[in-house]
């Protein structure tokens with residue numbers, strides 16, 4: 001009863017944890033990491049094909065990132081960004097973020113997480129519409145299956161049924177259709193027709209709600225926690241002009257997609273659209289510091305600045321916004337990913353990753369393989385032709401993930417899917433290890449549930 005596992009289960013409340021699954025397989029208590037591997041209290045080694053939570057893209061012991069943190073802790077271990085003061089590292093990071101953004105100009109606001117960055121973006125929209133004399137422009141458009149975080153506002157943006165137990169979404173948060181053609185395309189509908197249907201739904205919703213009541217539209221370029229769902233063909237090219245027509249800002253939630261995950265710096269580049277603002281977090285610090293950012297493009301930056309001047313301040317901020325250690329780490333992380341070969345590794349190895357997973361997806365119980373770059377999902381089905389999911393109290397994806405864990409591989413069950421989003425440092429032999437363990441787990445579990 002004194003084991004690490006027992007203590008973990010007694011004193012901690014797990015976030016987003018399938019408790020029956022934990023009761024079946026047990027807790028894993030981690031002690032240290034090495035490259036893409038983490039180790040538990042029993043000395044067992046796991047290849048983390050989930051990069052922590054999509055964020056530990058440089059692995060668990062990157063010396064350059066550790067050095068950047070140590071150096072900054074020794075110089076200046078903490079400060080805020082209020083009252084016209086901020087650290088030199090914060091100044092440098094904002095300049096860098098605007099430089100690597102798709103915007104020719106912009107402004108950055110810092111938070112401690114992706115949820116707070118989305119929450120902050122909503123407040124920025126409310127603030128500027130309010131200051132511009134349109135306080136009724138409050139409604140937020142997002143999509144079913146989109147994930148934007150857990151604060152009351154960002155959870156309201158998230159399109160998942162589990163939030164109803166909290167009495168969320170808050171009023172005025174509207175969820176549109178999920179652009180997943182394989183799952184939601186109707187019989188006889190082409191992918192282009194499916195995309196056109198979603199665009200028509202968006203326009204009809206704007207007209208029904210009243211364009212003048214809508215503050216903004218938020219979308220992940222590729223839905224992450226919804227189960228790795230790339231947009232249907234032409235999706236952003238169809239929705240962006242509609243939003244523009246009604247003066248509704250398009251905000252790209254790049255918390256997962258940003259900084260290399262899809263093969264480009266931004267997922268919006270991979271899917272070829274220009275947002276009005278970008279939400280970043282996770283990869284921005286390679287997971288070495290909790291930090292998020294709102295990067296405003298030129299138009300929103302100018303409007304928020306003008307509104308702030310008119311009201312004399314922008315009344316918002318977190319104690320640790322623009323934390324100097326976080327900023328120093330982010331500066332190094334961006335450099336490591338963009339200039340020291342990590343993004344190149346994603347581009348070099350993503351065809352190999354796709355090919356290996358496509359081989360595994362020949363399994364008759366895999367309905368769909370989908371993804372891009374270094375983010376992929378395999379969706380388990382009982383019947384491939386009808387796309388019927390498995391039933392049962394412990395989902396098949398949970399069983400597969402548990403079996404992978406037993407084999408020393410961490411991957412994530414998401415709905416009926418198994419998600420693979422390895423760190424960018426992954427080597428070819430490590431990728432092969434991932435394929436072998438995943439395939440062994442799939443074979444074992446599908447044989448059990450068949």
Ligand code: PLP
Nearest residue numbers: 113114115147148149224255256
């Ligand atoms: N937005 C997206 C797209 C995410 O994937 C996440 C987290 O997974 C968030 C926002 C919330 O970020 P955080 O967990 O740092 O609050």
